[in-house]
Amino acid sequence: MNKPDLKVRIGSLEMKNPVTVASGTFGYGPEYAGLVDLDRLGAITVKGICTEPHVGNATPRTFETAGGMLNAIGLPGPGAQGFIKKYLPFYEKYSVPLIVNIWGKTVEDYSRVAEIFNDQARIGALEVNVSCPNVKEGGALYGTDVNLFRTVVDAVRVRTQKPLIVKLAPNVADIKVFARAAQECGAEAVSIMNSYPAMAIDIETRRPQLANRTGGLSGPAIKPIAVKLVWEAARAITIPIIGMGGIYTPEDALEFIIAGASAVAVGTASFTDPSSAVRVIEGVEAWMAAKGIGSIAELRGTVQA
Amino acid sequence: MKQENSCVLEHRLYQGDYRLLKLSAPLIGPLVQPGQFVHVKIPRLEQAVLRRPFSVFKADASGLSILYKTVGKGTAALTTVADGEPVNLIGPLGTGFPTAGNGKTPVLVAGGYGNAALYLQAARLPVKGVAFFGGRTSGDVLCVDEFEALGWEVRIATDDGSLGRKGFVTAALDEWLAEQESGVRSQGAGGGEQNETFQSLELFACGPNAMLRAVGDRALAKGLTAWLSMDRNMACGVGACLTCVIKRKTAGGWEWARCCKDGPVFNAEEILWED
Known part of the structure; x- marks a missing residue:
């Protein structure tokens, strides 16, 4: 039996298999290096970075729910220069492609962080987070208003030659509108989906379970939502889709992939079991080999619907 | 830090509703340092995406044990695991207790089964001192014999007075610290030596947050070092998700520190308590 070809391309970014990790669930990489062979992954996607260091939200920041969890971490991070100094050198000893998730409070922030990272050869692609449900400034607003969305993607596009992946918000009336806008603005790919805006309340104290009051739902509970959005978007655009949401x-x-994704990201599953992403890679390869499917392209979008 | 498929060696009621779970962990067991924890994938808790962190009670090449009681869905499900059942672990995790400083006299302070997290420290510290254990009732004070067998003098306080002194464990600690400070119990001759004896005290504590804060405040007020094992809800357990953060003082203000990675043990002087 021949080994299937698992390679996937996102612009100039070449992934040896279609599995990355979802931004925010894998830290900056070193946190999991003792448990996961990072070079097995198709790519690593690190936690969202903006221009300046950011403190994030108060605690409690996460809350477990049935088949998932809420998070409202609020994108704390070391800022662009902090990331370059503190974390980029770590990647010198690895060959795994690096995708850096970027965000901003303003359109100018997005441009600046894209520009700073454009000079960093070790960074293989930028994922533009226009859909974080947990930061008041920008964040979800850029992801749900298509005019603002275009403004951000345009602004980032002109500042970087690196492949751009735009991470779409799930809570929009029509995902196709945003997928097309990303493609028209010159993005190399879209990732679908970010966590879904959600809430949980403690009935005894009658307070929200999260300090931020609301958060983003992730985990198996959202998987069917994400599959549907990927399926819809895949029929509207020709650029690759990185599918994510509850992949275990x-x-x-x-x-x-059958719904139309070219690649996928494992997110919350890394918390449950850090070896999830590697198990997904091995299992996808074995399944394709058993079925005699030669490549991801051969399988992609083959849903009979 | 390893991920290991361990297996239940022993699971039984330990005292009242408290249970002892002993797991084979040939990879993780020998690596455990005092104050570290393991992140447990609870069997048959299928709707849960998160592991549950447990302080390690005892650990060696034969396995590691945890002491727990039912406080939520995870621990309720854990009560059902049977001898021989596989349990997936990640560990040892976190930064535990340092060994006591040179010439220091260790003091342990625990609330309820928080003393389980102090057992390895108690066993490995070269000098044994006094251990203060508090609980709501006598049924909540555990492992007294075990600590005494290690050579510790155990002093007990219970909220209802059913065992030891009536009141909070910090009240018992206060009384003892005052005696030490005034030199009442000092074997030394001169006042200077008494003071030195007092200043040599180093506190190691685990228990509810209010108790930890009270212990830390006392230590700081008296110029003593106190190491506090902080308990926060965790998600990843390895420092990636930034769920379990607390405020750590810096020169200019504060920064977030991760209980799972930078802690769970922090020097009391580092912690910026939130009201």
């Missing part, structure tokens, strides 16, 4: 098993990843 190889079967989950295959479902996204």
Whole structure:
């Protein structure tokens, strides 16, 4: 039996397999290096970075729910220069492609952070976070208003030659509108989806379970939502889609690829089991080999719907 | 830090509703340092995406044990695991207790089964001192014999007075610290030596946050070092998700520190308590 070709291309970014990790669930990489062979991954996507250091939200920041969890971490981070100094050198000893998730409070912030990272050869692509549900400034607003969305993607596009992946918000009336806008603005790919805006309340104290009051729902609970959005977007655009939302098993990843995703990201599953992403890679390869499917392209978007 | 498929060696009621779970962990067990924890994938808790962190009670090449009681869905499900059942672990995690400083006299302070997290420290410290254990009732004071067997003098306080002194463990600690400070119990001859004896005290504490804060405040007020094992809800357990952060003082203000990675043990003087 021949080994299937798992390679995926996102512009100039070449992934040896279609599995990355979802931004925010894998830290900056070193945190999991003792448990996961990072070079097995198709790419690592690090936690969102803006121009300046950011403190994030108060605690409690996460809350477990049935089949998932809420988070409102609020994008704390070391800022662009802090990331370059503190974390980029770590990647010298690895060959795994690096995707850096970027965000801003203003359009100018997005441009500046894209420009700073454009000079960093080790960074393979930028994922533009226009859909964080947990930061008041910018964040979700840029992801749900298509005019603002275009403004941000345009602004980043002119400042970087690196492949751009735009991470879409799930809470929009029509995902196709945003997927097309990303493609028209010159993005190399979209990632679908960010966590879904959600809330949980302690009935005894009658207070929200999160300090931020609301957060983003992730985990198996959102997987069918994400599959539907990927399926819809895949029929509207020709650029690759990185599918994510509750992927725990190889079967989950295959479902996204059949729906139309070229690649996938494992997120919350890394908390449950840090070896999830590697197990997904191995299982996808074994399943494709068993079915005689030669490449991801051969499988992608083959849903009979 | 390893991920290991361990297996239940022993699971039984330990005292009242408290349970002892002993797991085979040939990879993780020998690596555990006092104050570290393991992140446990609870079997048959299928709707839960998160592991549950547990302080390690005892650990060696034969396995590691945790002491727990039912406080939520995770611990409720844990009560159902049976001998021989596989349990996936990540560990040892976090930064635990330092060994006591040179010439220091260690003092342990625990609320309820928080003393489980102090057992390895108690066993490995070269000098044994006094251990203060508090609990709501006598049923909540555990492991007294075990600490005494290690050579510790155990002093007990219970909220209802059913065992030891009535009141908070910090009241018992206060009384003892005052005696030490005034030199009442000092074997030394001169006042200077008494003071030195007092200044040599180093506190190691684990228990509810209010108790930890009270212990830390006392230590700081008296110029003593106190190491506090902080308990926060965690998600990843390895420092990636930034769920379990607390405020740590810096020269110019504060920064977030991760209980799972930078802690759970912090020097009391580092912690910026939030009201």
